[in-house]
Amino acid sequence: MFTTKEIWEAGRAALGLAPTASTAPAPQTAPMAPVSEVFDPSDFDFEPRAYRIHFKNGHSGEYDGASLATFFPFDAVQVERVEPVEEVGQGA
Numbered sequence: 001m002f003t004t005k006e007i008w009e010a011g012r013a014a015l016g017l018a019p020t021a022s023t024a025p026a027p028q029t030a031p032m033a034p035v036s037e038v039f040d041p042s043d044f045d046f047e048p049r050a051y052r053i054h055f056k057n058g059h060s061g062e063y064d065g066a067s068l069a070t071f072f073p074f075d076a077v078q079v080e081r082v083e084p085v086e087e088v089g090q091g092a
Contacts, residue, residue, distance in 0.1 A: 039079035041072035050085040 002010075012018070046069035054060040055078050062085055 039076045039082065041068070041076060044082060047084075051082055052085050053082050054080045056080045 046065040048066040050062050051065050052060055052062050
């Protein structure tokens with residue numbers, strides 16, 4: 001079992017926030033993701049069909065490829081993967 005304080009401090013550390021206790025060591029900042037891991041919508045050939053966009057926060061949604069080819073309204077850093085709807089769950 002963990003105490004409420006231990007859970008609170010672990011959550012703050014996971015978010016990269018300073019610990020509440022003055023004796024605790026300073027948190028280390030998480031390294032930035034390499035540029036190669038960031039989704040680049042200009043490199044993706046969107047076709048006029050439905051795509052499921054999976055975000056790093058666990059959410060996803062279906063969007064029209066013809067619209068995405070013209071304007072990509074999402075923060076590319078937050079995109080985990082993009083796949084055609086008919087291929088979702090097939091590991092393609």
